[in-house]
Amino acid sequence: MAMATRILLRELDTPNIHKMDVYMKNDGYEGLKKAIGMKPAEVIDEVKASNLRGRGGAGFPTGVKWSFIPQTEPVKYVVVNADESETGTFKDRQIMENNPHQLIEGAMIAAWAIQATAVYIYLRGEYWDVAAGLDKCIAEAEKKGFVGKNVLKSGWDCPMYTHLGAGAYICGEESALLESLEGKLGQPRVRPPFPAQKGGGLYAEPTVVNNVETLANVPWIMVNGAAEYKKFGTEQSPGTKVFCLSGHVKKPGNYEAPLGSLTLRQLIFDEEYGGGVPGDKKVKAVLPSGGSGPIIPATDEALDMPLTYEDMQKLGTILGSASIIVMDEDTDIAWVAAKVTKFFKHESCGKCTPCREGTYWLDKVLDRIMADQARESDIDLIANIAKNMQGVTLCALGDFAANPIIHTVKNFPDDFKRHVGETAVTAGGSARRGAAAPAGD
Amino acid sequence: MLADKYADRIETAFAKYPTKRSAVMPLLYIAQEEYGWLSPEAIEEVASLCDLDPTQVRSIAGFYTMYRERPKGKYWLQVCTDLACALKGADEFYEQLLEELGLDHENDTTEDGTFTVEHVMCLGACDRAPMLQCNFHFDPKYDRLDMEKARKLIEEWRSEAKKK
Ligand SMILES: Cc1cc2nc3c(=O)[nH]c(=O)nc-3n(C[C@H](O)[C@H](O)[C@H](O)COP(=O)(O)O)c2cc1C
Ligand code: SF4
Ligand code: FES
Numbered sequence: 001m002a003m004a005t006r007i008l009l010r011e012l013d014t015p016n017i018h019k020m021d022v023y024m025k026n027d028g029y030e031g032l033k034k035a036i037g038m039k040p041a042e043v044i045d046e047v048k049a050s051n052l053r054g055r056g057g058a059g060f061p062t063g064v065k066w067s068f069i070p071q072t073e074p075v076k077y078v079v080v081n082a083d084e085s086e087t088g089t090f091k092d093r094q095i096m097e098n099n100p101h102q103l104i105e106g107a108m109i110a111a112w113a114i115q116a117t118a119v120y121i122y123l124r125g126e127y128w129d130v131a132a133g134l135d136k137c138i139a140e141a142e143k144k145g146f147v148g149k150n151v152l153k154s155g156w157d158c159p160m161y162t163h164l165g166a167g168a169y170i171c172g173e174e175s176a177l178l179e180s181l182e183g184k185l186g187q188p189r190v191r192p193p194f195p196a197q198k199g200g201g202l203y204a205e206p207t208v209v210n211n212v213e214t215l216a217n218v219p220w221i222m223v224n225g226a227a228e229y230k231k232f233g234t235e236q237s238p239g240t241k242v243f244c245l246s247g248h249v250k251k252p253g254n255y256e257a258p259l260g261s262l263t264l265r266q267l268i269f270d271e272e273y274g275g276g277v278p279g280d281k282k283v284k285a286v287l288p289s290g291g292s293g294p295i296i297p298a299t300d301e302a303l304d305m306p307l308t309y310e311d312m313q314k315l316g317t318i319l320g321s322a323s324i325i326v327m328d329e330d331t332d333i334a335w336v337a338a339k340v341t342k343f344f345k346h347e348s349c350g351k352c353t354p355c356r357e358g359t360y361w362l363d364k365v366l367d368r369i370m371a372d373q374a375r376e377s378d379i380d381l382i383a384n385i386a387k388n389m390q391g392v393t394l395c396a397l398g399d400f401a402a403n404p405i406i407h408t409v410k411n412f413p414d415d416f417k418r419h420v421g422e423t424a425v426t427a428g429g430s431a432r433r434g435a436a437a438p439a440g441d
Numbered sequence: 442m443l444a445d446k447y448a449d450r451i452e453t454a455f456a457k458y459p460t461k462r463s464a465v466m467p468l469l470y471i472a473q474e475e476y477g478w479l480s481p482e483a484i485e486e487v488a489s490l491c492d493l494d495p496t497q498v499r500s501i502a503g504f505y506t507m508y509r510e511r512p513k514g515k516y517w518l519q520v521c522t523d524l525a526c527a528l529k530g531a532d533e534f535y536e537q538l539l540e541e542l543g544l545d546h547e548n549d550t551t552e553d554g555t556f557t558v559e560h561v562m563c564l565g566a567c568d569r570a571p572m573l574q575c576n577f578h579f580d581p582k583y584d585r586l587d588m589e590k591a592r593k594l595i596e597e598w599r600s601e602a603k604k605k
Binding site for chain 2: 084085086087088089090092093124125126127128129161163164165166167168169180181182183184185186203244245246247248252253254287291325327331336339340343346347
């Protein structure tokens with residue numbers, strides 16, 4: 001076989017990789033052993049050289065993030081972001097359920113690189129069963145000397161703990177996550193200081209926050225080296241990525257592939273992946289990064305664009321966490337905007353006025369639009385409310401909430417106009433909303 | 442008293458963190474498990490364990506949706522109706538499930554206290570829509586649901602509830 005194209009969803013190639021003995025037979029914990037034989041700064045350099053980019057949404061270079069940690073501070077933390085709450089995102093769950101040791105190993109390598117004193121894995125509250133599974137794996141790893149006291153006889157102590165959230169999307173934002181972990185309301189912090197700085201991290205200590213998928217890449221990079229890793233993907237988007245495919249596709253699920261090796265069209269239509277749209281309908285629009293990223297119309301140009309950070313930018317959207325939601329030709333995009341807005345209204349933590357008030361008013365006007373009681377001016381109204389939310393809030397949720405409006409109104413104006421006054425009646429208004437494709441279709 | 446009955450679990454929670462305050466979330470879960478919901482008394486118990494003011498604990502319980510400050514049914518069904526699931530008919534499924542159990546948006550718990558039905562945001566299982574979670578647990582049986590499957594599940598839960 002040619003070089004394996006899977007680094008993360010390895011259970012598909014190696015059954016039972018979630019078990020310690022199977023994992024160890026397949027390079028398991030070799031990356032950690034190698035890292036501990038190196039100086040922390042050398043580990044950071046290797047990860048920097050791989051140009052691994054954060055998989056939690058922002059795509060920030062991981063090695064660079066680690067290098068911000070002041071080595072002189074005695075107490076430091078690694079916090080794993082397993083909050084995964086964006087609609088259309090279910091990759092971290094699959095990694096934690098099926099390849100948990102690789103996450104534990106990756107987190108321990110990160111911890112060695114910054115000489116952390118403890119690792120916390122913050123899981124969304126709904127991942128109760130996943131956390132229980134991880135706790136067992138952590139205990140096994142501790143027995144083997146990979147976690148806890150005197151890790152691999154290096155003299156370095158680093159315990160690892162899971163922590164369950166309790167249902168708040170905002171806790172995926174890293175500073176809100178840290179607040180929540182400290183037992184406070186999950187509201188974002190004013191920055192600076194940033195989490196990597198003294199005063200800005202967990203319990204005010206320097207802290208690295210990384211996504212599950214990001215860290216799960218690290219053991220492979222340590223074992224095989226940055227140069228090998230960069231053979232996957234493109235210059236600006238190295239490595240493989242898990243694409244979460246959902247919505248109107250025949251075979252929704254997680255698919256891993258090197259970045260840039262797949263176009264949206266291949267992912268949606270190839271038998272190996274999505275297998276096409278139920279009822280063989282046309283694709284109308286795609287949300288490449290869940291509800292929070294800009295929506296794009298399914299033009300040929302968009303469908304033939306390779307899935308990378310840089311190419312999605314060319315389309316005016318983002319790859320983000322690669323939570324790709326597909327909408328068929330019958331989908332009412334105004335309904336999509338209304339749905340996503342309800343989400344953000346519910347999830348706004350209320351700390352800043354433009355986000356709290358903006359989501360409230362957007363939701364109110366969109367309700368009016370969806371009830372076919374809109375005025376023509378309501379469409380401009382929502383676009384204006386959304387514009388006034390951009391770039392003025394404490395965290396990116398304000399922008400996330402503005403995106404669905406700005407980009408749906410711009411790209412699908414007719415879907416909104418159909419709900420306006422007189423036309424609403426003649427054109428049948430919101431006859432079809434989301435869709436009711438039967439389950440299992 | 443939680444302190445006696447759950448001494449081990451409470452100690453494990455405290456051992457994880459450098460501050461007592463950080464244990465407030467795990468302790469709220471323990472209290473909810475014991476009492477079924479977070480009554481004012483339960484909140485006070487957690488507050489005194491974590492050396493916090495009850496009003497602080499109440500605001501935390503109110504901030505997070507998985508803590509419930511009203512009594513709930515034995516089977517707490519949370520249906521995801523977020524975008525990716527709604528594209529697969531989750532809104533319709535949720536409405537049908539309410540109707541089946543004689544519930545509506547305001548009255549989410551059956552009179553016999555067996556079921557509570559809520560709709561929630563993305564549960565990280567969008568590839569299995571429509572889906573639900575029962576008492577915070579996932580199960581392949583709760584995936585790709587339609588009313589036929591749901592009625593069978595309801596039957597199972599009902600007869601299980603009678604045995605208890
Ligand atoms: C509102 C909001 C929600 C977020 N939710 C998540 C999340 O669920 N998981 C995640 O890994 N990152 C999430 N992020 C991004 C984190 O703030 C942070 O950038 C990320 O955890 C860094 O890890 P990475 O560099 O490995 O990607 C969210 C950001 C915002 C603004
Ligand atoms: S932008 Fe919204 S979610 Fe973020 S801090 Fe402000 S109010 Fe809270
Ligand atoms: S949208 Fe329903 S589980 Fe994600």
